[in-house]
Amino acid sequence: MLFRSRKDATYLGIIGFIILIAFLGLIMPIFIGSSRNIVVPVLIFVVTIGFLLWFIFSMKYTLLDDHLLVKSAFLRKRIPYKDITGIRRINSIGEMLTGYQLLTSKKSLEISYKTGMVGNVKISPDKEEEFLTNLQKNCSNLSIK
DSSP states (O other): OEEEBOOOHHHHHHHHHHHHHHHHHHTHHHHHTSOSOOHHHHHHHHHHHHHHHHHHHTOEEEEOSSEEEEEETTEEEEEEGGGEEEEEEEEOHHHHTSSSEEOSSSEEEEEEESSSSSOEEEEOBSSHHHHHHHHHHHOTTOOBO
16 A cells, blocks of 8 residues: 655655745846856755655555565665564654655654564555554554654
């Protein structure tokens, strides 16, 4: 079962701020005349924006037969259901900006698991309750805090 990532105003504001900084640093010098070369800054700006959009809009979480697949752009994490130890609900900007995260919303879930270097991942499925219901079908001992 496929779940897209929820996108909220907080996350979109952060992305908008990053785009503004990239614009001011790369494109504004062209307009004020301090940069004669326009190709390189425009190319860097377009690649940066393209990467951000690819990362944001390719984010998805898939419940498969024996594992949860968390995926965005080139990042992938396969978490076997048997390794999932718990889920914690998150609703803060501080939590949104720390740790291993593939999320686009401050209202999210932190999934803890036994394998991997980090041991948890933060995600933000758009249909959170449906996601949790289906995940619990595969993880009988799952605790949600």
